[in-house]
Amino acid sequence: MSTALLHAHPQFRLVAIPNTLYDFCARVTKEIALAATITEKILANAAGREQVTPGEIITAKVDAVIGHDITTAAFRELEKMHVDKVFDREKVYFTADHFVPSPTLDAAAQLKDLSAYIEKYEIKHWFAQGRGGICHAIFPEQGLIRPGMVVVGSDSHTCTFGALGAFSSGLGATDVAAAMALGELWLKVPSSIKFSFSGALPAMVTGKDMILYTIGRIGVDGARYKAMEFCGETIRNLPIDDRFTICNMAVEAGAKNGIIEADHVARAYLEGRTRTPFLTFSSDQDAAYEEEYCYDVTRLQPMVAQPFSPANVAPVCEIPGVKLHQVVIGSCTNGRISDLRAAARILRGKRAAPGVRLLVLPATQQIYLQAVKEGLIEIFVEAGAMISPPVCGPCLGGHLGLLADGEVAISTTNRNFVGRMGHKNSRVYLSSPYTAAASAVAGYIIDPRQVS
Amino acid sequence: MAGKAWKFGDDIDTDAIIPGRFLANWNQQPERLKQNCFIDLAPEFAREVTADDFVVGGANFGCGSSREAAPVAIKMTGVKIIIADSFARIFYRNCINVGLLALESPAASAGIRHGDMLGVDSAAGVIRNLTTDESYSFTPIPPFVQQILDLGGLVAYVRMRLGIE
Numbered sequence: 001m002s003t004a005l006l007h008a009h010p011q012f013r014l015v016a017i018p019n020t021l022y023d024f025c026a027r028v029t030k031e032i033a034l035a036a037t038i039t040e041k042i043l044a045n046a047a048g049r050e051q052v053t054p055g056e057i058i059t060a061k062v063d064a065v066i067g068h069d070i071t072t073a074a075f076r077e078l079e080k081m082h083v084d085k086v087f088d089r090e091k092v093y094f095t096a097d098h099f100v101p102s103p104t105l106d107a108a109a110q111l112k113d114l115s116a117y118i119e120k121y122e123i124k125h126w127f128a129q130g131r132g133g134i135c136h137a138i139f140p141e142q143g144l145i146r147p148g149m150v151v152v153g154s155d156s157h158t159c160t161f162g163a164l165g166a167f168s169s170g171l172g173a174t175d176v177a178a179a180m181a182l183g184e185l186w187l188k189v190p191s192s193i194k195f196s197f198s199g200a201l202p203a204m205v206t207g208k209d210m211i212l213y214t215i216g217r218i219g220v221d222g223a224r225y226k227a228m229e230f231c232g233e234t235i236r237n238l239p240i241d242d243r244f245t246i247c248n249m250a251v252e253a254g255a256k257n258g259i260i261e262a263d264h265v266a267r268a269y270l271e272g273r274t275r276t277p278f279l280t281f282s283s284d285q286d287a288a289y290e291e292e293y294c295y296d297v298t299r300l301q302p303m304v305a306q307p308f309s310p311a312n313v314a315p316v317c318e319i320p321g322v323k324l325h326q327v328v329i330g331s332c333t334n335g336r337i338s339d340l341r342a343a344a345r346i347l348r349g350k351r352a353a354p355g356v357r358l359l360v361l362p363a364t365q366q367i368y369l370q371a372v373k374e375g376l377i378e379i380f381v382e383a384g385a386m387i388s389p390p391v392c393g394p395c396l397g398g399h400l401g402l403l404a405d406g407e408v409a410i411s412t413t414n415r416n417f418v419g420r421m422g423h424k425n426s427r428v429y430l431s432s433p434y435t436a437a438a439s440a441v442a443g444y445i446i447d448p449r450q451v452s
Numbered sequence: 453m454a455g456k457a458w459k460f461g462d463d464i465d466t467d468a469i470i471p472g473r474f475l476a477n478w479n480q481q482p483e484r485l486k487q488n489c490f491i492d493l494a495p496e497f498a499r500e501v502t503a504d505d506f507v508v509g510g511a512n513f514g515c516g517s518s519r520e521a522a523p524v525a526i527k528m529t530g531v532k533i534i535i536a537d538s539f540a541r542i543f544y545r546n547c548i549n550v551g552l553l554a555l556e557s558p559a560a561s562a563g564i565r566h567g568d569m570l571g572v573d574s575a576a577g578v579i580r581n582l583t584t585d586e587s588y589s590f591t592p593i594p595p596f597v598q599q600i601l602d603l604g605g606l607v608a609y610v611r612m613r614l615g616i617e
Binding site for chain 2: 057070072073076077080081082083098099103104106107109110113154155156158170171172173174175177178181182186188220221224225251252254256309396397398402415417418419420424
């Protein structure tokens, strides 16, 4: 049996090896056993190992630890650990995005404490209010996220950075404190699920529709503890902003991380943002996957996730006439410049329907400024929108647009659990910026292709 | 020691355990979380739960936000053990880190009804349903995780690693 044949049939690795052939096969097996997914390769590199196996617990060096105002909790844990400095002050990134500008005295006290901790621990990359934006947008924008990195943070949507070919995963406050102290993290190596997309996306169908469709297919625990790897020609042709959207929502299927190999699109994004060298990893053709899904997007339609689950997904056209009180465009999922351009394309010269509150939240100060320069903000204001600072605000029912008893919203955010945006009897539908903007104009949920 | 089962369904998200509006500066006074634990889903929970009680969930318990305030809110009610068919991964880690025992047991999750009286026999490694006289095994805790638990949690683990007294 030739090595080439073994390469072509990686499942042969699992076949019991007869004793007489043992030596030969062991040699060949060793040679091809290195076939690995991008996630496994990044984790092996971070663990200082040649190879890691799904299911094993490893200790990986982390290249960055991220946090925001609610992560103030992690600094308090760091104090309980009696740790007086972080493992590397250049590798800890903080921003203030959840409860800013402070809506309550608790939030104000938290921000005051966080500012003191930033000073005490000499955190270098700190994006204070008015100088940054939402964590999952600001850190890549500033060139702080690069392919091949291991990034952890105390926000579940930390998986967003997989769009640049990094391993990134969300944790709680104490885990983040431990990572800030040790510069490493224990984790179980996830097995990978491959999502291969083919075909060209129809007009006004986006990365958001792709990920909603995917979560709708596999469910909110369909990738629990797993890596979701997105690939195929549709992904290769997909702009970086849509890739961020897709990886952002991997956690909504329970995934540990979402990831896309860094290619020319990722490199073009990184150009001018960072001069730090980085390693790019890619999956071997014969890498082992727990499951593989192939989706043809040629006939994909604008999708929505209905209350109360990101997996309760249907094409927009199948749920006509849902009356709206609020429309939210923005967030770590869809608050980037191309998202705002998409919304403006629909809203130009139009107004939100009477009775509909339209909120637009650019994800960073720089995106906000770009939207001003391009005239997008003017379009939004003329459409009757209120423009928010670059914060999370209503997405988590924090502030700046909570829903009352019985109210309904469509939002470009990532979660629609019971009470997520306010009252327990309010309802949130999730969609792309095109669908949300079109629905704002109509006053009810509508396919964006019917408005433009 | 026996306590009552508070039974919840599948995919209980951390927003349901403690909504986002209570997160600002939560760990300055974590005991304040108690009164709002499961506030929208089961408002009676915070009023009636006792320290011996158990939270019992279905599949994917604790999905969604990474907020550590969720297991801490449950811990602040006095509950020490959560049993579920399966746990979302960040929530499971957070439980270990804050000292809340999370036991994965599909059989217990399926067999236990709301209000059943439960006990855990750690030596035998079983959950006992005193109401129905059933016993359920649970997934053993990985040795590495047990090491962290034995040390008294992740804070103690980091101090040990860094040689801090």
